[in-house]
Amino acid sequence: MSAKKRAPSSTGQGMSRRRFIGVTAGTTAALSFGTFIRSGLGAARINILTWSNTLNAMDDTLREQAKQYAKEKGVEVVFEFVNQTDLPTKTAAAVESQSGDIVTAWSDGAHLHDKALIDVSDVAEPLGKQLNGWTNIGKDIGIVNKVWKAVPWGIIPIAVVYRTDWAKEAGYDKFPDTYDEMLVLCRKMKEKGHYSGFALGRAIGDANQSHYPMLWAHGGAECKEDGKTVAINSPGTAKAVDYVRNLFKQSEIEDVFSWDDSSNNRAFLAGELACTGNAASIYWAEQKNAPQLRAVTGHALWPKGPAGRFGYSTAMGLGVFRFSKYPKECKEFITWLMQPKQYSAWIGVGEGQIAGLLNFYENDPVWKKDPKLEVIREIPKYVRMPGYPGPPTRHAAESMVKYVIVNMFARACKGTSTPETIKQAEAELKEIYAKA
């Protein structure tokens, strides 16, 4: 791959000459010359910015499919995989420099960058018709102001991952269905020396994915349905804060404050963790790194609270930049990629890492492969985005990257009183929601 991909448009010998012209003829000349060179390329070449999946094999599958597509349609497709924490940087650079074609809109990405994306309704709607319609969460992340701005590509379903053997020891054959019962189970496991842990540190994924559901399930929310009015100061939030504090005090390992997204995986694989919230990546990694744990690892839905069952999982959409030179080719490729032949192959390799957002894929063969993964296919039904019950706005995104909700819980676990920690979160949220 390297040799062929190296040479396109901008690299190679032409560079020094182009820079020379820039030096002599001034910036303007160089700018127009650069544009000229790039536009004179001929065959379409699409760049897709996305994250590197925990499973190498999933990325390999995409590369293979791209190759196949190039052979069939004569359009070169290049996947660009970056570490998920670097994705915002790359997206920002792409938007600002107006280069790139397809971008992976990360959860609220389509809402954040909607001005930079084109309308893809003519892809999303036919796909919905063809494959039994979109799930609600698919619509939530894809539709901005009634227009499809990203084609929902899938979510990384976050489940409760727990040790079935220790749960059994504590008297539970199945994972409990309510948060109160879950607290009892986790406490009993801790009494036997088996700690649980839900990240309260800088884990942009796990920390939020574990604690937003707990907030919502107890009736709390950061804002009202309009997505503008801060509503964190509510009895529901107070209940959630008390619950998280109890859970922490009675069952969790102290390390959670330092955890990043990878820490709970490592702790679980080392046999040090009884219960956590994570994607199926732990179960997958056990094959290689802890085969003895595979039989005693279970997945469960997030329990129900007084307000119902909720989840938050990172979702991905595929958006097309408005400055792409090949919008038509991009849309065709996305349609092709979402077809059962390609899509099933991809999530099949993923073994539960990714779940589809078209209803059709709820019955994908991947969920029949392993009974331990079966529960995961239900997750998309319960997933909401930060900002719920409002839309996933920029404000909600900002409060998430500033860890306002997670920090509210973390302070409570460190000893701050419930009204005090909610008040601080409210002040921070008001600051954020007051912005345009």
Add this chain to the structure above:
Amino acid sequence: METITLAEGVLVRREAWYRRFVKSEALTGYFLISPAVFLMLVLLAYPFVLAVYISMTDRVLGESGKFVWFTNYIKLVQDPIFRNTVWNSFVYTFATVFLKMFLGIILALLLNQDIPARNLIRGAILLPWIVPTSLSVLTWLWMFDSLFSVVNYILLGVGLISRKIQWLGDPTWAMVSVIIVNTWRGLPFFAISFLAGLMTIPRELYEAAEVDGAKRFRQFWHITVPLLQPVIAVVVLFSTIWTFADFQIVYILTHGGPLNATQIFATLAYDVALVAGRIGEGSAVSLFLFPALLVVIMFMLKYLRRE
């Protein structure tokens, strides 16, 4: 131009100006600095001016935004998270610069002794500074891991602590951790620079002091410190600026957490500008200290010129 009828005086003056121009080697000078000037104008000054402009707009990624003067800066002052960030940045910067200076002088004095394998030792000392930060800080992240921390392993092993330290999980320890790593990385530059400064101090001065019966400490205080002062000033100034702008160490180790305890200018700017997409406000965060630092650097230049 000579043929144009002009008042004689003007003509003469113009000729003199022309001659002066060639003779003063201005042409050569401009020629020699032109590549540097060109690159810096196009790739540094222009984007920088743009960044300043962006910081005065309410721009979000992908949109052009309105010009709002200093609104972003004013709002920042009122923001509790930002005020906390300013405090953290000062603690982080002053603690690390002080540690690096203090330890740097000691290390430089040690390295200036007659020691075996001198170059090898100097090379070893310099190592933390020369390897890529993105890689070495990852190593520290792994050393501070909550479960596999080798630092805790050693401290527990030798009995210095009885339960493990939450290096990156406790607000205070997290600040200590990033300070340790920054010191680790920056110390070599301080030490080697001070060492270079020490080497320029003539030995005769110490010999004369010895004859006069001055003790080691007095020698240090009355000869070494005053002569090393300009070097210390320069290195401290640069390090202060670099540390205020530091991004990678905190970003990789704590990402500003826990509970915003290590949130500093660069990490907050990153989150606000890139993850939440408010690049106007984010630029304001990262340029917030620019005027203050500019004043400091001007004073510093004056001081250096006088020396």
Add this chain to the structure above:
Amino acid sequence: MRRKRLRTLQRVFGVYLPLAAFILFALFPFYWMLISSFKGNPELYDLKANRLWIEHPTLDQFRDLFAKTEIVRWLFNSFFVSFLTAGLSMTFGVMAGYALARLKFPGAQAFGLATFITYLVPTTLIFIPLARVVTQFGLSNSIWALVVTYPTFLIPFCTWMLIAYFKSIPKDMEECAMIDGCSRIGAMVRIVLPMAIPGVIFSAMFGFTLSWNEFVYALTFISDPAQKTMSVAVPTELIRGDAYFWGELMAASLLGSVPVALLYSFFMDYFVSGLTAGALKG
């Protein structure tokens, strides 16, 4: 006799022990890097294993690294970019430094001041506007983007330190050469430059190091894995989703550290003497 023993003791406690502590502090992370990269995954993630030693040394991590990634390519890219930018910055730095040290012309002071102020420009955000410039030049996703942008933060340093260096060289010799009919630039190249070698090498090394370390520009301007440099490729390609591949990460970090370490061990004397004569005079 007693005096001698006292002196030895003094040296052990006053010099060797503190120095050993400093060396331990500086090198321990590299030791940890080294042993982590020679452990297999089972040992790496075994809480009961002795963490300070390798019980079952293995080359697995390195084998995976070479088989699954383009590490050779990344190393090559890092070398390529660093050599080129160091050379470029050094050349331009010598030119500008000489001009500012020796020639008087209007604007010289302003330029000198400007180089100083560039240190205040925060790179973490400047890349946003810069990304646009780079794209307009048609350079995005190519290592040439790095070759032209890195000198912007290297030239000021090189210039600034070479000014001081050139000033420390007596003017007489080049003046003699110029009376003998040598041009200004001829005198600079033939007379002054050879005398300034330590300073020039120092600034080149400094440039090489900063280029080798640079992260933010390399991350934003380069997308193609085959065009990445070590400092960016390792964290972006070896941290996948919610998994850090610690063994491979440490092995790659080791490979990314060794070349610069070797470079410095060869040129250590130049580094210190260059620093002595120039950089710190302001």
